[in-house]
Each structure stands twice: as C-alpha cells, then as structure tokens.
Amino acid sequence: MSEFFYGIPNTEPFWTGLKTLHYVLVGLAGGMAVLAAILTLRQHPDRNRYLWLAGLFILLDMFVLWAGSSARWYFSQFWLFLSFEPRAPIWWGTWGLSSALASVGLILLKTWVPLLKRIPEMLLGTVMLVGGLVALAYPGIALVVNENRPVWNEMMLVIFPVTALLMVLAVAMLLGSAWARRWEVMAAAVTVALLVAYPLTLQGEAREHFMREGLLVYATAGVLVAVALVLFRNPRLAAGLGLAGAVGLRWMLVQVGQIQAPGL
Amino acid sequence: MARLAMLIDLKACVGCAACSVACKMENEVPVGGSRLWIREREMGTFPNLTVEYRPEQCAHCENPPCVPVCPTGATYQNEEGLVLVDYHKCIACSACVAACPYDARFISKAGYVEKCTFCAHRLARNEEPACVTTCPTYARVFGDLDDPDSDINKAIQAAGQGHVLRPELGLKPKVIYVNPPSKQGLTRKEAQL
Numbered sequence: 001m002s003e004f005f006y007g008i009p010n011t012e013p014f015w016t017g018l019k020t021l022h023y024v025l026v027g028l029a030g031g032m033a034v035l036a037a038i039l040t041l042r043q044h045p046d047r048n049r050y051l052w053l054a055g056l057f058i059l060l061d062m063f064v065l066w067a068g069s070s071a072r073w074y075f076s077q078f079w080l081f082l083s084f085e086p087r088a089p090i091w092w093g094t095w096g097l098s099s100a101l102a103s104v105g106l107i108l109l110k111t112w113v114p115l116l117k118r119i120p121e122m123l124l125g126t127v128m129l130v131g132g133l134v135a136l137a138y139p140g141i142a143l144v145v146n147e148n149r150p151v152w153n154e155m156m157l158v159i160f161p162v163t164a165l166l167m168v169l170a171v172a173m174l175l176g177s178a179w180a181r182r183w184e185v186m187a188a189a190v191t192v193a194l195l196v197a198y199p200l201t202l203q204g205e206a207r208e209h210f211m212r213e214g215l216l217v218y219a220t221a222g223v224l225v226a227v228a229l230v231l232f233r234n235p236r237l238a239a240g241l242g243l244a245g246a247v248g249l250r251w252m253l254v255q256v257g258q259i260q261a262p263g264l
Numbered sequence: 265m266a267r268l269a270m271l272i273d274l275k276a277c278v279g280c281a282a283c284s285v286a287c288k289m290e291n292e293v294p295v296g297g298s299r300l301w302i303r304e305r306e307m308g309t310f311p312n313l314t315v316e317y318r319p320e321q322c323a324h325c326e327n328p329p330c331v332p333v334c335p336t337g338a339t340y341q342n343e344e345g346l347v348l349v350d351y352h353k354c355i356a357c358s359a360c361v362a363a364c365p366y367d368a369r370f371i372s373k374a375g376y377v378e379k380c381t382f383c384a385h386r387l388a389r390n391e392e393p394a395c396v397t398t399c400p401t402y403a404r405v406f407g408d409l410d411d412p413d414s415d416i417n418k419a420i421q422a423a424g425q426g427h428v429l430r431p432e433l434g435l436k437p438k439v440i441y442v443n444p445p446s447k448q449g450l451t452r453k454e455a456q457l
Binding site: 003004005006007008009010011012014015019069070071072073074075076077079080082083085087088089090091094142143145146147148149258260261 | 365
C-alpha cells in the first residue's frame with residue numbers, strides 16, 4: 001500500500017528548539033525552587049545562594065518560553081495569568097513557576113524592604129515549595145495527557161520529576177554542597193532503574209519508532225547516568241555526567257515522543 | 265443545541281482536491297499549512313487494485329482533547345459543537361497541536377494556531393462550508409446530527425453505516441465517512457455518532 005497527499009497534513013514536530021529547551025529548563029527551575037524552599041524552611045546557611053539560583057532558573061525558563069512562542073509580541077501572553085483553566089497542565093505550570101518566583105523575590109527583597117519583613121518566611125517557603133513541586137510535575141503531565149502519542153506514556157509522570165531532581169542536585173554538587181551527594185546518588189539510581197524499565201512499557205509501532213529515532217541518545221544518557229553512579233567518589237565529574245544524561249534524556253523524550261499513534 | 269457534522273462519501277470522492285483549494289481560498293490559509301488535505305491510498309496488487317481518496321480535517325470532536333489542555337481558554341467549543349480558536353487568546357504553546365489525534369492543527373505564520381472551523385463565518389450567514397459547496401461530486405454533506413430529517417442523517421441511513429477516524433479514542437469526531445474502500449483507521453470499533 002502506498003500513500004500520497006494533496007495538501008499537507010500537519011505532521012511536522014511542533015515542539016522544537018526553545019520549546020524543547022523549556023522542557024529541560026523547567027526541571028531546573030522547579031527543582032531549584034523545591035531545593036531553595038526546603039533550605040529556607042530548614043533555615044539552612046546555603047539558603048540565599050539557592051534562592052538566587054532558583055530565581056535565575058525560573059526567569060531564564062520563562063524567558064525561553066516567551067521567546068520560543070510565535071505569539072510572543074501579542075497581548076495573548078497575558079491571558080495565561082487572566083484565565084482560570086485548571087484542566088490545562090500548562091496553566092498549572094505557569095502558576096507554579098510564578099508563585100515560586102514571587103516567593104523567591106519576596107524573601108530576597110526582605111533584606112532591603114523592611115515592610116516585607118512582616119510576611120512570615122515559613123509561609124513564603126511553603127508557597128515556594130508547592131509552586132516548585134507543581135513546576136516539577138507539570139511537564140510529565142503535559143505530555144501524558146496526549147493519549148494519541150504513545151511514547152509519552154504514564155512513565156513520564158515519574159521520569160520528568162526524577163530527572164529534574166537529578167539535574168538540580170547535580171548543580172548543587174557542582175557548587176560544592178556536600179549534602180546533595182547522598183540525594184544525587186539516590187536520584188541517579190532511580191533514573192537508571194526507570195531507564196531500564198521504560199522501553200519495556202512501549203508497544204508495537206511506538207516501540208519501533210522509539211528504538212529507531214531515540215535509542216542512541218537514550219542509551220548514551222543511560223550510560224552517562226550509570227557511570228555517574230559509579231564515579232560518585234569524584235563528585236564534580238559524577239554531577240557533570242548526571243546533569244548531561246538528564247538533559248539529553250528529557251530533550252530526547254520530548255522530541256521523539258511527538259510521533260502520532262498509528263491508525264490513520 | 266445543534267450537533268453540526270460533516271459526512272464524506274468516500275465512494276463519491278475522486279480526490280480532485282477542490283475542497284482543499286476552496287478551503288485555502290475561503291480562509292486565506294497561508295502556504296505551509298493545511299486545514300484540509302486529501303490522503304490517497306493505493307491498495308492491492310494488479311489486477312485487484314483500489315484507490316481511496318480520503319479528505320481529512322478537524323473533526324470537531326464532541327469530546328475534544330484540544331479544549332481542556334488549552335491554558336488560556338483560546339480553544340473552546342461553541343453551542344453548536346464547533347471547536348474554535350479565539351486568536352486573541354492563543355499563545356501558540358502548541359498544547360492543542362499535541363493533543364489532536366488527527367494532525368488537524370498547525371501554527372500559522374501569523375503566530376497563532378489554525379484549524380478548520382467548518383467555515384463558522386459562512387454558517388453565520390446561513391451558508392454551507394466552502395468545501396461542501398465546491399465539491400463537484402457532492403461527496404460532502406453538512407448538517408445537524410440531532411435533526412432526524414437533516415440531509416446528513418438521511419445520507420448516513422442510506423449508506424447503512426458511518427465511520428469515524430480512530431474511534432478507539434472515544435472522542436466522538438463529527439467528520440463521518442461512509443462507503444470507505446479501505447477501513448484503515450476506521451475499523452477498531454463501530455463508530456458512535
């Protein structure tokens with residue numbers, strides 16, 4: 001059987017370039033907000049450094065998201081904040097990132113604006129934690145809701161938050177925070193287990209497509225995280241490898257998963 | 265409330281693409297994207313050959329997966345069941361493009377999402393969609409599924425059975441095919457109209 005078309009079916013990848021980069025950066029942004037919130041709630045001495053980092057990653061991610069939109073100069077961008085669409089994962093992601101950013105900003109501004117000192121830090125830390133967790137979870141949910149795209153199956157709900165934590169803890173290790181090491185080892189071990197399990201959950205043409213288009217990057221990402229797991233005596237090298245593996249994995253899953261389910 | 269739908273008789277469709285051209289003209293669809301296209305399939309081996317021409321477009325599903333994922337409410341379903349886009353609210357996030365199982369949506373050069381509207385602007389003037397009025401073989405019938413006397417219901421009854429694309433997803437699409445030479449994509453379950 002052969003196929004031809006008159007007119008063009010819209011089968012080109014729709015999330016490319018900056019939009020795919022967002023799926024990587026939102027992990028760093030949300031994960032860093034969670035980390036900064038925990039450090040804030042525990043009054044940890046590293047707190048300020050991670051608050052700045054969380055703010056930086058959130059702003060960078062939001063900028064990338066805005067720059068990647070073809071409607072970037074339209075007023076419609078404001079509708080993200082003027083709408084109430086709780087069924088939409090992106091709506092949750094927007095508010096998760098925004099509330100985390102607002103909390104970060106208010107805590108950091110406390111040093112210079114005495115009026116803000118009245119706001120309890122525990123409250124801001126809790127809001128940041130919730131916002132960060134939402135941002136951490138949202139990319140996986142945004143992919144899974146597309147039932148017609150079988151590569152994005154339920155495993156995304158676990159892979160995206162775990163790889164986000166892997167990236168964030170790797171950054172913490174690169175910055176020399178010794179407390180991150182134990183958690184990074186755990187995140188890397190869980191990631192390796194997920195990488196082994198995930199292909200087994202794919203079926204039929206989705207599995208064939210995944211193996212054909214994504215296996216090289218997937219296997220490389222898996223090897224990088226596995227090597228990181230072995231090399232944890234050299235924290236910076238292990239962190240670098242873990243970070244690279246998680247970035248590659250998230251990028252690849254967003255790109256390769258855009259295949260439509262067979263059936264048309 | 266009406267349930268507007270489009271019936272396409274695949275036995276009558278000759279793949280001339282007049283509907284596709286009419287759609288482009290009527291809606292000023294830019295080069296690089298299509299609201300409506302024809303899938304041509306050659307099947308079998310000589311001397312038992314069949315060709316199927318299947319026009320495809322937004323199916324204006326009764327349970328549209330593109331509506332709940334829109335973070336700004338730009339994609340919505342109106343009272344007549346048409347799935348439309350409010351361009352002023354669209355942020356071109358492509359969440360709806362990802363959710364559509366028919367590849368019916370694309371980001372236009374103007375920066376927002378485009379798709380078939382069943383020519384809602386023409387319906388407002390009591391005119392049929394451009395693809396329907398243009399079809400030289402009368403392969404397309406447009407009407408209200410809730411009206412038992414409508415042309416579309418009569419056409420479905422005459423054909424005996426209507427099929428929809430990817431019925432297994434449970435979206436209740438409202439582009440209905442009759443007399444399909446091949447049943448690829450149509451046969452996983454009986455169509456629920």
